[in-house]
Amino acid sequence: MKKYLFRKILIHAFLIFWVTITIYPILWVVKISFSPGKSLVTTSLSLIPEQFTWSNFHTVIFEMPFFRWFMNSAICAAGTTTLGVFLACTAAYAYSRFKFPGRREGMMTFLITQMFPGTLMIIPQFILISKLGLLNRLFGLILIYSTTAIPFCIWILKGYFDTIPLDLEESALIDGASRNQAFWYVIIPLARPAIAITALFSFMTAWNEYILAATFMETEFKYTLPVGLRMMVGEFASDWGLFAAASLLISIPVVALFMSLQKYLISGLTAGAVKG
Amino acid sequence: MISWPAPETINIALPIMKEGKYTGIVDLNYKTPKSAPQNFGLLFFVMLIFFSGIYFVVLKFIRRFSRIIAFALISLILFISYLIAVQSINSNYSDFNNCKNKELFRIESVLKAEPELKETATFVDSQRTKLSSFAETNKAADLRFARNSFVFIWLATFAIFALVEFRVVNLIWKVFFKNRIAYSYIAPATFGMLLLVFFPIFFGLILSFTDYSLLKFKEPIWALFIGFKNFIDILSDFNIFSYQNFYYTLFITVIWTATNVILHVAIGLFLAIILNMTMVAGRRMYRILLILPWAVPNYITALIWRGMFQREFGAVNGLLNLFGFPSISWFEKPLTAFLTNLTTNVWLGFPFMMVIALGALQSIPAELYEAAEIDGATPWQKFKRITLPLLRPAMTPAIILGVVWTFNMFNIIYLVSGGAPYGATDILITSAYRWAFERYQYGYAAAYSTIIFIILLGYTLLNIRVTRATESAYESR
Numbered sequence: 001m002k003k004y005l006f007r008k009i010l011i012h013a014f015l016i017f018w019v020t021i022t023i024y025p026i027l028w029v030v031k032i033s034f035s036p037g038k039s040l041v042t043t044s045l046s047l048i049p050e051q052f053t054w055s056n057f058h059t060v061i062f063e064m065p066f067f068r069w070f071m072n073s074a075i076c077a078a079g080t081t082t083l084g085v086f087l088a089c090t091a092a093y094a095y096s097r098f099k100f101p102g103r104r105e106g107m108m109t110f111l112i113t114q115m116f117p118g119t120l121m122i123i124p125q126f127i128l129i130s131k132l133g134l135l136n137r138l139f140g141l142i143l144i145y146s147t148t149a150i151p152f153c154i155w156i157l158k159g160y161f162d163t164i165p166l167d168l169e170e171s172a173l174i175d176g177a178s179r180n181q182a183f184w185y186v187i188i189p190l191a192r193p194a195i196a197i198t199a200l201f202s203f204m205t206a207w208n209e210y211i212l213a214a215t216f217m218e219t220e221f222k223y224t225l226p227v228g229l230r231m232m233v234g235e236f237a238s239d240w241g242l243f244a245a246a247s248l249l250i251s252i253p254v255v256a257l258f259m260s261l262q263k264y265l266i267s268g269l270t271a272g273a274v275k276g
Numbered sequence: 277m278i279s280w281p282a283p284e285t286i287n288i289a290l291p292i293m294k295e296g297k298y299t300g301i302v303d304l305n306y307k308t309p310k311s312a313p314q315n316f317g318l319l320f321f322v323m324l325i326f327f328s329g330i331y332f333v334v335l336k337f338i339r340r341f342s343r344i345i346a347f348a349l350i351s352l353i354l355f356i357s358y359l360i361a362v363q364s365i366n367s368n369y370s371d372f373n374n375c376k377n378k379e380l381f382r383i384e385s386v387l388k389a390e391p392e393l394k395e396t397a398t399f400v401d402s403q404r405t406k407l408s409s410f411a412e413t414n415k416a417a418d419l420r421f422a423r424n425s426f427v428f429i430w431l432a433t434f435a436i437f438a439l440v441e442f443r444v445v446n447l448i449w450k451v452f453f454k455n456r457i458a459y460s461y462i463a464p465a466t467f468g469m470l471l472l473v474f475f476p477i478f479f480g481l482i483l484s485f486t487d488y489s490l491l492k493f494k495e496p497i498w499a500l501f502i503g504f505k506n507f508i509d510i511l512s513d514f515n516i517f518s519y520q521n522f523y524y525t526l527f528i529t530v531i532w533t534a535t536n537v538i539l540h541v542a543i544g545l546f547l548a549i550i551l552n553m554t555m556v557a558g559r560r561m562y563r564i565l566l567i568l569p570w571a572v573p574n575y576i577t578a579l580i581w582r583g584m585f586q587r588e589f590g591a592v593n594g595l596l597n598l599f600g601f602p603s604i605s606w607f608e609k610p611l612t613a614f615l616t617n618l619t620t621n622v623w624l625g626f627p628f629m630m631v632i633a634l635g636a637l638q639s640i641p642a643e644l645y646e647a648a649e650i651d652g653a654t655p656w657q658k659f660k661r662i663t664l665p666l667l668r669p670a671m672t673p674a675i676i677l678g679v680v681w682t683f684n685m686f687n688i689i690y691l692v693s694g695g696a697p698y699g700a701t702d703i704l705i706t707s708a709y710r711w712a713f714e715r716y717q718y719g720y721a722a723a724y725s726t727i728i729f730i731i732l733l734g735y736t737l738l739n740i741r742v743t744r745a746t747e748s749a750y751e752s753r
Contacts, residue, residue, distance in 0.1 A: 004555070008555065008556070011550055011556055012556070015547075018547065018566065019562060019565045019566060021623070022565060022566055023565060023568060024591070025577075025580050025581065025591075025623070026568065026572065026580075028580070028584065032583075086464075087464050087465040087468060088465065090464060090465065091461060091462045091465035091466070093461055094457075094458045094459075094462045095462070097458075098455065098457065098458035100455035100458040101451055101455070103458075109474075110469070111736070112736075113469070113473050113474070113477065114677075114680055115680055115684075115728075115729055115732035115733055115736065116480070116725065116728075116729045117684050117686075117705045117708060117725040117728050118684070119686055119705060119708070119725075120480055120712060120721060120722060120724075120725035121473075121476040121477065121480060122712075123479075123480075123483070123712070123718055124475065124476035124479035124480060124483075125472065125476045127479075128471070128476065143468070143472060144472055146468070147468040147471075147472040147473050148472075148473060150465055150468065150469060150473075151469075154465070179457055204573075207573065208573040208574060210575055210687075211686075226573070226575060240583060243579065247573075247576040247579070247580070250573065250576065251571075251572050251573060254571060254572075255568070255572060258567075258570070258571035259564065259571065262564060262567060265567070265631050266631055266634050266635040267635065269631060269632060270632055270634075270635025270636055270639070270670050
């Protein structure tokens, strides 16, 4: 028993050490966000600010079009999630359930698109979006984000759909349901973990993306949060207090969402892969 | 190259001087006819759809011989409409040549009559010739456009005709109809991908064979075609001691990817195994805290770590000082700058591998371990013989994906070290980005990304083949 106790202590010590490494940078930002402007000029490792202040948050929320950017990001992320999950679900269902010419090739091609460096697709995408008249419109961003998120979502969803037994839909079909009904009322509810995960990733894609948003959105009024943050803090070096406060405000929604969905993370991500 | 469409307006405002005194002003404002190729294009396109529609309707009811006649008729109608288009272009421009030009000519001759206004007259003359040459250019371009559209549409019609006659369309239609449900399910995603992903990739591939840059933005792509020059330039530069060299950057990229993925997998796997032990209390809490880095937007992570590595007030140097080490200027030497990137990305990336490994571990049936225990296996044997092989199917795709992501991990490199010092820590994707958006050599940058693409594609295909081989080896055992 004593041997086990020692081992337990060792394990907990290791875990606590590792947890410290993971959360220290985050708490460090929290500290800076509550410290007055120039207080970064200390090497102290303490996580408690020497002077406590709300001024950084006040500046970010009330002296910048922060709310507007927040709304833009929210609309963008919601649109991307809806569109992306819809597109990925239907396609993944077909790839999982039907045998048709081009199935293998289609899956492969989707995977291959992940390898082309995204930053270099900006120029053609810019030309395309401006030809479609979607420059400086959130809808343009939504289109681009949801299509770039598709391949990864399809891979996850397909893997998950594969683990759902065929019998379930077949019995629904025998009972007189149409293909669409079987898909929407049988498969989709069963695939909830995987759908939650793809939704989460689509949301994060849209919420966190910087370069495309900076290229396509021309007026300050249309910026999303990352672009706004960049503009707000200039070259990111000038005012750390503001940067910290803004990044906390930006991170909170996505971290909250992530944490609320994390229970699906393991089953949603690995169900398909484990089955092999 | 002819710049097309040519400038359309000319404004002439000339003071008229008589015996050194200002007497009036000639204010002329002339336009060349606007070329309207878009309209022609649209017209032809509508005609194409119209004709092929008729064609398919007719197809159902008439015999093969009559179909050939129908095709001939369509060709004839197309040709006539081409002639009409040419006629309308001609009249559009002749209107200009006959009226506007004549008016200018009259003004010119009036001016010429006055000896003092001779200079003005020659100016008007030069403007007049310029205008008509613009008009000529526009007219030529319009005619060319009409001709090309005619040829294109005729070829398209012919192609449809030929496909029908050789029953290719029938075959395609049959396959399509048989799998219509499947295709209708993948259609939306495929359409979106075609438009917004495949097209840009295709365009990028084409760009890599051109000399496209900011200065040549207006020129058509095909005029800038330079073959494999970009690739040869990139690949034949063996000056590997320059930080901008391709092979040096490739070396850094490979080291970067390998160290990252190895650390991600090692840390992730280790933590997963610990978190999977039933005797550890508070596992849920630990797990939630440990995946936190994954949830934070990665550009923010990058900027936080950049701050942590600041020389004067960064927490990392603070920690070093605490243990009595001197502060380090992290971004001044390649090695330390590389370490900043590495630390950031390891911090950011291990939760993904941890979650995947946890999922895989949970799916391993406990009976296997029990059986092994009865047979007297040591923990190490159990790990090696049971855990590792069963983790494989889940970890392999995750590792492949991890390699691809890390290889193209733009944000971290760009925002943490920013390639400092002097591009020594740039990886391929960030240098491609610099070629495109700092030096505006789009063609060159596109060639860079094509090479990245080829490397990753080769890696993945090889990997899939190897995994398949090992899988079959496992199965046959």
